[in-house]
Amino acid sequence: MLWYCRFRYQPGARAEEVRSRVLDQHDKGLNSPEKIRGWYNLAGGGAGFxxxxxxxxxxxxxxxxxxxxxxxxxxxxIYELPYDQMIEKFRKQR
Incomplete structure (x- = not known):
């Protein structure tokens, strides 16, 4: 199963704190990077998914x-909707 995990910094949290936490969890082997399919920041910082x-x-x-x-x-x-397959499905349902 795929999960969309949107995040926003808590009020008062600084980027340095977040970076430090990521590194601490990574060094402890707790981030499970093999399970992360994508990691994105929103322009401007302080949020992403x-x-x-x-x-x-x-x-x-x-x-x-x-x-x-x-x-x-x-x-x-969340789940993926392969575009071409969905177009064909919609055509059949029309």
Missing amino acids: MLVETDDPQELTDILEPYMDVVNWDVHA
């Missing part, structure tokens, strides 16, 4: 929870 792939919601929580004091998460399960 990650795409995380796991079938276990508890595993997702374990990845995100250590950041909750520096970022706010908004998490949604």
Whole structure:
């Protein structure tokens, strides 16, 4: 399952704190980079999103929870809609 994990820095959190937390979690082997399918920042900083792939919601929580004091998460399960396949499906449903 693919999860859309939008984040925004908590009020008062500084970029240095977030970077330090990412490095600390990485050095402890807790970020599960093999599960991160994409990591994006929004222009201007202080917000972005990650795409995380796991079938276990508890595993997702374990990845995100250590950041909750520096970022706010908004998490949604998502699935891909292959464009060409969807166009064909829509044509059949018309």
